[in-house]
Amino acid sequence: MTYDGPTALFIDGEWVSAADGETIETVDPATETTYATVACAGESDVDDAVAAADGAAERDAEWRSLDPAERGQYLAAMADEIEELKDEIVLVESHDNGKTPFEATLDVDMVIDTFRYYAGFTDKVHGETIPVPGSRIDYTRREPLGVTGHISPWNYPFQLAGRSVAPALACGNTVVLKPSSTTPLTALYYAKAAERVGLPDGVLNVIPGSGREAGTALATHEDVDHLAFTGSTGVGKSIMEYAAEDVSGITLELGGKGPNVVFADADLEAAAKGCHYGIFMNAGQMCWAGSRLLVHESVHDEVVDRVVERAESTPLGSGIDDDGRMGPLVNESHRDDVLEYVETGVSEGATLACGGDVPDDKQTGYYVEPTVFTDVSNDMTIAREEIFGPVLSVIPFSDREEAIEIANDSPYGLMAGIWTKNIDVAHDTAERLEYGMVSVNEYPVTFPQTPFGGYKQSGFGREQGTEAIREYTQVKNVNINV
Numbered sequence: 001m002t003y004d005g006p007t008a009l010f011i012d013g014e015w016v017s018a019a020d021g022e023t024i025e026t027v028d029p030a031t032e033t034t035y036a037t038v039a040c041a042g043e044s045d046v047d048d049a050v051a052a053a054d055g056a057a058e059r060d061a062e063w064r065s066l067d068p069a070e071r072g073q074y075l076a077a078m079a080d081e082i083e084e085l086k087d088e089i090v091l092v093e094s095h096d097n098g099k100t101p102f103e104a105t106l107d108v109d110m111v112i113d114t115f116r117y118y119a120g121f122t123d124k125v126h127g128e129t130i131p132v133p134g135s136r137i138d139y140t141r142r143e144p145l146g147v148t149g150h151i152s153p154w155n156y157p158f159q160l161a162g163r164s165v166a167p168a169l170a171c172g173n174t175v176v177l178k179p180s181s182t183t184p185l186t187a188l189y190y191a192k193a194a195e196r197v198g199l200p201d202g203v204l205n206v207i208p209g210s211g212r213e214a215g216t217a218l219a220t221h222e223d224v225d226h227l228a229f230t231g232s233t234g235v236g237k238s239i240m241e242y243a244a245e246d247v248s249g250i251t252l253e254l255g256g257k258g259p260n261v262v263f264a265d266a267d268l269e270a271a272a273k274g275c276h277y278g279i280f281m282n283a284g285q286m287c288w289a290g291s292r293l294l295v296h297e298s299v300h301d302e303v304v305d306r307v308v309e310r311a312e313s314t315p316l317g318s319g320i321d322d323d324g325r326m327g328p329l330v331n332e333s334h335r336d337d338v339l340e341y342v343e344t345g346v347s348e349g350a351t352l353a354c355g356g357d358v359p360d361d362k363q364t365g366y367y368v369e370p371t372v373f374t375d376v377s378n379d380m381t382i383a384r385e386e387i388f389g390p391v392l393s394v395i396p397f398s399d400r401e402e403a404i405e406i407a408n409d410s411p412y413g414l415m416a417g418i419w420t421k422n423i424d425v426a427h428d429t430a431e432r433l434e435y436g437m438v439s440v441n442e443y444p445v446t447f448p449q450t451p452f453g454g455y456k457q458s459g460f461g462r463e464q465g466t467e468a469i470r471e472y473t474q475v476k477n478v479n480i481n482v
């Protein structure tokens with residue numbers, strides 16, 4: 001299939017080429033062939049996009065002065081347009097990223113729901129009155145931040161861009177979105193939808209470009225008031241340094257090394273199913289992947305057998321013209337990095353229960369077999385580092401204390417799972433896990449209305465739900481001495 005979607009930058013309501021004519025060539029990870037060529041923003045394009053967003057964020061500009069309910073109608077119309085474009089976006093996402101159409105559909109549906117959720121929020125963003133001494137009137141206002149920059153990763157290109165763009169717009173901010181140069185295509189569909197609904201010029205700007213040039217230019221730009229960054233912990237640390245220069249706001253959604261803790265009383269079939277899904281969905285390229293399976297020693301072998309059986313029977317393929325349920329990794333170098341982690345696991349003494357290689361019948365496309373390691377200890381590299389691929393590390397535990405200790409012994413703290421029928425164990429363990437999100441008896445799970453974000457080196461700030469409204473507004477206190 002050839003790509004016939006948008007290929008230009010979208011700045012100030014216009015489709016434009018990059019000032020220096022640079023382009024990005026994308027490769028379909030399932031076929032290893034060129035799929036599309038799109039404009040690649042450089043520093044001057046970032047300046048233009050930020051200037052457009054800055055103008056549209058002015059107090060007397062159309063967007064800021066809109067009745068909040070009308071702003072909500074724009075968001076609802078965006079959701080409708082995305083729904084209209086859904087089949088196209090799903091296929092483009094599959095060819096650009098390698099995820100199956102089934103997985104891409106989940107992403108697009110989540111975005112549609114997110115825009116609808118925030119469409120209903122625009123006229124509910126309000127401050128409060130505060131009792132103070134005397135006859136004064138004291139109140140707070142929740143005001144927009146101004147220009148928000150959004151830098152998104154390649155693993156959920158469409159969904160994660162929409163996750164931060166929707167609440168930012170709902171709160172009356174303007175947006176410059178820079179998707180990953182590895183998967184730049186579907187972000188451009190936000191521009192397409194914005195154009196179709198007649199969003200005022202400059203409110204939403206989309207500029208695919210490299211992290212090194214466009215990403216740094218956006219993150220260091222003095223006219224960007226808040227940067228929503230989703231990506232690796234390493235780059236997240238650089239974003240913190242940039243933000244320190246002009247004390248601007250940031251939201252950091254970073255890496256993870258999620259533990260799924262299976263207690264002896266769990267429904268073992270449900271646990272095996274959830275743990276399999278939690279690591280092999282999206283070929284394991286998930287910040288919230290359940291990449292460590294902590295399992296009680298009394299049910300260890302049974303759970304491992306069930307997970308391995310599922311792993312070995314997962315059909316690999318793009319899912320576009322075959323029945324593939326797990327697609328390829330995003331590109332060759334990432335595939336090679338994942339295979340290197342497998343070698344490290346073996347050399348550090350873990351046992352390969354299944355997988356660990358390129359599948360014999362998938363020499364074209366960047367596939368890796370669903371891989372399960374047993375005999376893993378939590379100090380091994382494969383248990384500590386984010387592999388970002390279909391590699392599961394199984395670690396046995398003997399009691400709840402030990403399970404919690406192993407689960408919390410990680411630099412990351414994004415999402416953890418608990419599998420038990422005992423509600424006391426569920427509550428106690430949920431409280432003691434140092435994770436921003438904990439899910440009991442299903443994994444992974446999130447909704448537009450629930451906060452998404454991590455503890456420790458998984459970042460700070462929250463996307464989704466009412467928490468994101470706090471991220472994308474600033475509070476002003478007004479005191480009136482009457």
Ligand code: NAD
Pocket residue numbers: 151152153154155156160178179180181209210211212214215216219230231232233235236238252253254255256286287288386388414453454458459
């Ligand atoms: P990455 O950090 O390499 O890149 C993310 C984005 O940052 C890309 O758009 C990239 O172009 C840009 N970038 C790179 N260097 C930059 C710089 N110096 N300044 C500004 N921008 C720069 O991450 P990735 O490989 O695209 O994505 C995978 C990572 O993202 C994983 O660590 C994963 O856990 C994390 N992630 C986190 C969440 C979450 O919600 N917590 C969600 C998805 C992915």
